[in-house]
Amino acid sequence: MKVGMCMFLWTTRVTGDDAALLSDIKATGFDGVEIPIFEGAPADYARLGVLLDDIGLERTAVSAMGDPAVNLISPDASVRAAGVAHMRRVIDCAAELGARTLSGPLHSTLGGFSGTGPTADEFSRSIESQRAIGDHAAGCGVTIGLEALNRFECYLLNTMAGLSAHIDAIGHPNIRAMYDTFHCNIEETDPVAAFTDHRHNVVHIHISENDRGVPGRGHIPWAATFQAIRDSGYDDWLTIEAFGRGLPDLAAATKVWRDFAESPEAVYREGHAHIRHHWEAAGRG
Helix, strand or coil: CEEEEEHHHCCCCCCHHHHHHHHHHHHHCCCEEEEECCCCCHHHHHHHHHHHHHHCCEEEEECCCCCHHHCCCCCCHHHHHHHHHHHHHHHHHHHHHCCCEEEECCCCCCCCCCCCCCCHHHHHHHHHHHHHHHHHHHHHCCEEEEECCCCCCCCCCCCHHHHHHHHHHHCCCCEEEEEEHHHHHHHCCCHHHHHHCCHHHEEEEEECCCCCCCCCCCCCCHHHHHHHHHHCCCCCEEEECCCCCCCHHHHHHCCCCCCCCCCHHHHHHHHHHHHHHHHHHHHHC
16 A cells, blocks of 8 residues: 555645655655646656656646536537547656556546536547547556546536446546545445445545545544455555645635645645554554
8 A cells, every 4th residue: 555645735736846845745654646737748747757756756646627628528529539639648747757547537527517417428428538548548558547526526427336337338447446535425325335336446546534624634434444445455545635725726626715724734744644544453453
């Protein structure tokens, strides 16, 4: 098992200016960081990868698609093609960064709603788009972890059952699923079973408190969650995802209107200790 910290808490564009913060994350005991990929070219991420190597941090990548002009389930074929092209660039950046996993709601427009639930045609268009994305990801050595979001952030995929069924329909080894404790706390009647029932498709996990603040201070059933993860044989990334008000655009997208912790340091230092404690306890269970 490896413990990661998503950089969304501070920025959507990590650069050399963040070296001191990255070094402190490493000193805290993290194995790696999750790097947002939105703007920039592959060469920028290659340089960042060198910095992370120097600090001793491994890395995963995360992204989202907020622009309707690249909607992968649009009825307009040219819009879907633009979405696939966009994803190819993001995958190229992840590969140059040295990330083998790229996760997020990379299936439809974040915050975009049709006014109804998803249609059979939208799922069909998604399958076509994801297979094309998966082919490019395979050539780059990257696996995509699609994320089900709560109903207030997207409408295509809200539950792990829906996500897992869609992954099975896509049928591509490089298109898999991510499990996120925050979203499952909202959408699942049994968040722990939502993991165990669909473990076969899960390649990445976000550890996120029910308020998106400090892991361990809320009401997520942490002991049962970590026990299920460890018992399943999962032995990859447990990455903290938390949000604050420092980035107005990201705060607006994630509906963050107040601070959830006294400091970012509290989030990653206490969060790291929280994961290590529960993982060790699960091993004794």
